Amino acid sequence: MADDFIKTLKLFFYIQKSHFKTAFLSVGDALSNVVIMLINNLSFIFMWWVIFHNKGSINGWDFSDMLLLNAVMNNAFAIFALFARGIQALPEYIDNGSLDNYLVSPQRPLFMIATSESTFANWGDLLTGLICWILSGYTDLLSFALMIYASLCATAVLISYRLLVSSLAFFAGDTQKLGDNIFMAFITFSSQPASIFTGWYKVMFLSIIPAGFISLIPVMLIKTAALPVFLFLSGAAVLSIVISAAFFRFGLKRYASGNRFGVR
């Protein structure tokens, strides 16, 4: 078991090294994309600063809450885009039959699919996360540890949601664009001040589109360090992994090979 884990870890680092090498084939491009991503994220944050500067707070949320949200969300999205981006391409793999290549691999198919793609520019998101956390004012050691933990839980929810949406391709054809749009909607929901969703909106925010586990609950955890919030977020992360992995396996059973012929 432990041996297996170490082997998988070694493979993971090997794949990441090759992604790095690919990105650095053009150093200028790679670095400028990171900087542009950073500027893009900071321009969003500037936009929110303008709103909060004008309004003070929005339904109890202030700018430091928004910075914490951006820290967690950017970290979660960066980890997804750097280390598990392949999940986004799953519908394409299913539609064109290239999923077969991953199924015959001696490693777990989901691991191989997830790590098959990486976007180097999203290192800019990690930098944004760090900047937002520093600016938020919650810079003590406990808050930092909670921010890291909340980011990892948010990553689990985000990746699980993407896997769930991507796995729809096992049941219907040509779902790449639909999946991308649902995921984009999920990200857009996550990037708003969570306090605007009240009543039934909040129920939806924590169920059908579980964006609250990327924004509302992580921010609550970092601010309060409360055990019930910690358990709630951890439970949601575990549950989302279990549900999405089960849905993926269920879909995989239905998958019939694309009979794609090619040389690798």
Added chain:
Amino acid sequence: MTETLLKYGAFFRAAFKQGLLNRGMLSGLLFFLFILLFIYNRLWEVIGIQDNNSSLNTIYIWYLLFAEMIILSLPKPDRVLTDDIRSGTMAYYINKPISFFLMRYAEALGSMTVSFLVMGGVGSLMTLSLTGVPPFEWRYFPLIIIMCWLSSAINVLFYCGIGLSALWLESTRTLAVAVERLAFIFGGAIFPLSIYPDWFVDIARWTPFYSVYYLTIKLVYDFSWTNLFEAAVLNSLWTVLIVGFVGFAYHHLNKKVNIYGG
């Protein structure tokens, strides 16, 4: 002149028809537009209740709709032109009795117009159902639509210019993304520039995005003939500058063209 217009009109119509058939892309655009309108309507509703201003969401959601019509309808002509230049495809067109650049521009205009009109029609109904009444008088609606379509056409031209810069740049995609972000922030794509600090607006004024996006879209909630005139004059000025750059780049392109392979 009429013959020339008919020639490029044919490219426009072909791209328009092709765009209409791409239902997956159109429904995706509408879905994303609906989510944006829904979320930002909620945001402005909450802020409106806080500020005792119930018309806040009406103003800002209609503004957002027209801003997104300009932004989301852009068909990425920069990528098409860059690919044409890099792959040498343009060499096939250069000896034809058409301008390669105008052909691509007409195609991009056709694709943009489909998305623009579909989002305008369905988006207006969505926004109307969210806000009840629009912040403008209906008699000005056609003028606002025409002004926003013209802004979209300038936007397409701008991105075509970025595509042509593949002559000098290694990666035009990076430049396109950078311009997109600048447009987003200096054009007030989500929130109008009226809520930004004065120092920031003073900087934005010197960019094309100020008039192409903000001044044009502002007509939605602040229509006056003076504002319309100001937007039209500034947009014309920026169009002249962009056309100047495109003409210069295209002239060089014709000289430098290389044919790769067959």
